[in-house]
Amino acid sequence: MLKKEYIKQSQESETLLIHELSRLKSNQGEDIIRFGFGQSPFLPIQSAINSLKDRVEHKEYVSVQGIEELREAVAAFHNHYDQINISADNVLIAPGSKILIYSIIASFDDADVFLVTPSWVSYEPQANLAKLPVTRLQTNFENRWRLLPSELERACEQRENKDRPIVMVFNYPGNPDGLTYTSEELAALTAVFRKYNILVISDEIYGFLNHKSEHVSLARYYPEGTIVTSGLSKWCGAGGWRLGVALLPTRIEEKLKKTMIGIASETYSCAPTPVQYAAIEAYQIGDDVESYLAHQRRILRLAGNYVWKTLSQAGINVHKPEGGFYLTLDFEPFRHVLNSKGIKTSKDICEALLSEKGVAMLPGSVFGYDQDILTTRLCYVDFNGVAAMKASEDLGQEKELPENFLQTYCPNVIEGSKRIADWVK
Ligand SMILES: Cc1ncc(COP(=O)(O)O)c(C=O)c1O
Numbered sequence: 001m002l003k004k005e006y007i008k009q010s011q012e013s014e015t016l017l018i019h020e021l022s023r024l025k026s027n028q029g030e031d032i033i034r035f036g037f038g039q040s041p042f043l044p045i046q047s048a049i050n051s052l053k054d055r056v057e058h059k060e061y062v063s064v065q066g067i068e069e070l071r072e073a074v075a076a077f078h079n080h081y082d083q084i085n086i087s088a089d090n091v092l093i094a095p096g097s098k099i100l101i102y103s104i105i106a107s108f109d110d111a112d113v114f115l116v117t118p119s120w121v122s123y124e125p126q127a128n129l130a131k132l133p134v135t136r137l138q139t140n141f142e143n144r145w146r147l148l149p150s151e152l153e154r155a156c157e158q159r160e161n162k163d164r165p166i167v168m169v170f171n172y173p174g175n176p177d178g179l180t181y182t183s184e185e186l187a188a189l190t191a192v193f194r195k196y197n198i199l200v201i202s203d204e205i206y207g208f209l210n211h212k213s214e215h216v217s218l219a220r221y222y223p224e225g226t227i228v229t230s231g232l233s234k235w236c237g238a239g240g241w242r243l244g245v246a247l248l249p250t251r252i253e254e255k256l257k258k259t260m261i262g263i264a265s266e267t268y269s270c271a272p273t274p275v276q277y278a279a280i281e282a283y284q285i286g287d288d289v290e291s292y293l294a295h296q297r298r299i300l301r302l303a304g305n306y307v308w309k310t311l312s313q314a315g316i317n318v319h320k321p322e323g324g325f326y327l328t329l330d331f332e333p334f335r336h337v338l339n340s341k342g343i344k345t346s347k348d349i350c351e352a353l354l355s356e357k358g359v360a361m362l363p364g365s366v367f368g369y370d371q372d373i374l375t376t377r378l379c380y381v382d383f384n385g386v387a388a389m390k391a392s393e394d395l396g397q398e399k400e401l402p403e404n405f406l407q408t409y410c411p412n413v414i415e416g417s418k419r420i421a422d423w424v425k
Pocket of ligand 1: 205231
């Protein structure tokens with residue numbers, strides 16, 4: 001028998017587990033509102049779908065870094081829409097941005113990995129797999145869950161070994177909070193990044209889903225130390241296609257780039273070739289993609305604002321969403337009532353809401369919050385994105401969507417919000 005103490009500790013991501021649990025309950029006939037899993041409800045852009053159908057016979061392996069035509073298109077697209085300056089030579093294509101984030105972290109023999117609380121579930125396990133120590137940077141509801149430069153500076157100063165490099169994963173619009181950073185906030189943080197020579201992995205996978213199309217890339221402020229990661233999973237609704245991109249700084253340390261490509265060549269080899277060809281179509285600057293994104297943003301804005309309004313009126317601490325499709329709910333105002341019912345952790349809240357109201361969410365604890373911080377993550381995309389997109393397109397882009405749009409196309413968003421509001425009553 002294998003000795004299990006020699007096997008690394010790692011388990012299936014908890015986001016996937018809750019998805020599985022709510023799917024099982026739905027299959028058993030329970031009426032479940034699926035606010036747990038953060039998958040885009042929209043189809044990929046039509047030009048990419050068509051292209052993928054035509055490219056299935058491209059069964060060959062291609063360059064580890066990604067096919068050149070795609071890297072050119074990705075660089076041009078981000079340079080245009082994010083107003084940054086990346087060369088195709090410094091674009092890396094991979095089967096998802098998750099593995100790219102891991103490759104960057106795993107490129108280091110030794111480094112302090114800085115993560116903001118809250119942040120996406122996979123960063124910390126990735127650092128653990130790479131055997132690198134994690135430092136958590138705290139935020140709070142009053143500061144809109146934003147990292148303050150003073151908190152970053154404090155963590156830099158308190159390190160035991162000041163020679164060790166710092167690799168930080170920074171994500172906005174955020175999963176789980178749905179919030180972004182202003183230009184001023186980015187500039188202030190950049191001063192600290194620069195002072196401590198921090199390598200920042202700026203996870204901007206929801207950047208094009210900023211609800212007002214106002215995303216500002218960190219690479220504009222800190223071009224020399226930022227690796228932007230993104231891909232087709234969120235803005236292009238193609239999570240299962242597995243296509244992620246990393247945009248490396250112009251003067252990236254060559255050894256880091258080589259190591260990342262080395263990790264790629266010894267593990268995944270390349271992103272799926274037909275998907276890379278299809279992605280060239282997705283990364284075309286112009287009216288098609290702008291309209292495709294504008295409709296998504298408008299629908300997400302309407303849905304997110306509805307949930308925010310309903311739940312803040314019910315007394316839950318929640319900030320108005322700015323991008324992506326998540327909200328972090330803070331049940332702190334209900335701590336006494338909840339505690340008196342034996343609900344003491346974020347996990348308890350999720351279990352109670354799933355069993356009493358049939359609403360699935362994720363506990364804040366998986367995003368780095370302490371167990372007894374009463375937060376959950378709500379994902380407001382439990383609707384038919386294809387029908388919603390079609391209706392939005394039929395209405396034209398000029399006007400805001402009418403009030404009754406949600407009743408018709410996103411009824412679970414309304415129903416789920418009501419159930420949560422009802423529960424806290
Ligand atoms: C913040 C964040 N980063 C990265 C990813 C992973 O994206 P990909 O599908 O490109 O691996 C996700 C997916 O949920 C995410 O929410």
